[in-house]
Amino acid sequence: MASVKPSVPRGTRDFSPAEMAKRNYIFDTIKSVFRKYGYQQIETPTMENLSTLMGKYGDEGDKLIFKVLDSGDFVSNIQGEFDTLFTVINKIISKNIRLSNLPENDADYKYYRDIADYYIDLRTKWVDKTISVEELIKLSNISLDDFIVSPIDLGIESKKLTLDISEKALRYDLTVPFARYVVMHQNEITMPFKRFQVxxxxRADRPQKGRYREFYQCDADVVGSNSLLNEAEFILIYDEALTNLGLNDFTIKINNRKILSGIAEVIGKPDQIIDLTVAIDKLDKIGLDGVIKELNEKGFTDTDIEKLKPVILLQGTNEEKLVSLRKALKYSQTGLKGCDEIEGIFAYHQHFKLQKATVELDITLARGLNYYTGAIFEVKTNEVAMGSIGGGGRYDDLTGMFGLKGLTGVGISFGADRIYDVLEELKLFPETTNQTTKVLICCFDKAGETYSLSFLQELRSRGINSELYPAGAKMKKQLDYANNKNIPYTIVIGSDEMESGLLTFKNMQTGEQEKLSAEMIVAVLSE
Known part of the structure; x- marks a missing residue:
């Protein structure tokens, strides 16, 4: 077998034991806060049906979905699928079929002839093996719908002849699978349903600092409640979890998609709300000039942009911004409703005290996902140059896409991988994070190993993480092992220890050691 250079796909990573200990520290900290607020954990499959995911994230999001190639005989039958398609096209063209709905002018005939030539060229490349399956699939995006004549008109079996060889995809996020879960399990769950998922x-994105193709999300969502208390508590969850992780300066940005819809209405572009939100969501990346250029390309006039500028560049306190917004949106009921919802969330927070977070109303916050309909959140640390480390929002009818109408929900997500990078850069991981074993038993020979076995079992039965180094290694090697694994204590057992019953107990951090009975050692380690 030929040797293969070991590697991982771009945008993915291996995690060492030390890294996993730190990641679990993040997960456990966030999970404890979720549970504190009444959220229960679920999991969903790695793969979802492609139809479940497509159309939920906008055009840009859909392009980033990792599609999974169907397995089994389907791929081996690609040649047959193409042969059938080519046969139909050739029958349309070469036999010069003239049905009532087939245009006869030369321009249309040439159009169909060109399509046939295109596919015949693809088939030649496929047969000659000068094109890969992936390239073939990518290039084969013309279906029989492009032809006026249908397969039935030609006396051919009516079935879809295009190459739909991907029916599944990897999860793009956890929210859409959660919506699918709620619909499938609606008779088993209690509303409001509060779940978290890690x-x-x-995402088929371009890898860069803080952005990976495979990454973890820590989500919390509640469905079946339209109370703004949920949004208010999510601010508290962000504040408490990130404070517990050691962050001291971070901003929770909040906006409302109804406000953005109201802005689009006021400038007379209600049908272009998606174009508007996608553009202004990039303000911190491409600047005002970049946003204006993108809006111009989408059909927004200079007059539209002049109306937008004061809103996009809104300044002042949260209260002052709301006053200005109400004036700007006085002719939009949708926009004013969004202002009411923001004020409702702030009203709850008059009764709460935040630990470290700053809450900021940011009108440029859009979050490009199509399913948000109300409040939207984004969290950024001010201590490290990093993208958002969390975000979420209200979605009024996401489950409606799966047949369950009118079930409102709201959720947030922690970007665990980015949070990891932030904690690493700020050196905020506790020194004890990497301590998976609390005590190592070292012995000089086989007799010491045998003597240690019952004590090892006793330590573990008391819930003390313990290891026994196998007999035969020099003592220095055993102690180096303890140091390398950051094990804080060792127990050395030799002939003197076995005879006296007093074991050598050493603190590896201070270097202090003393002779103690097994019972006394258990007591110290149990503290």
């Missing part, structure tokens, strides 16, 4: 997701 699992990896995949």
């Amino acid at each position: 699992q990896p997701v995949w």
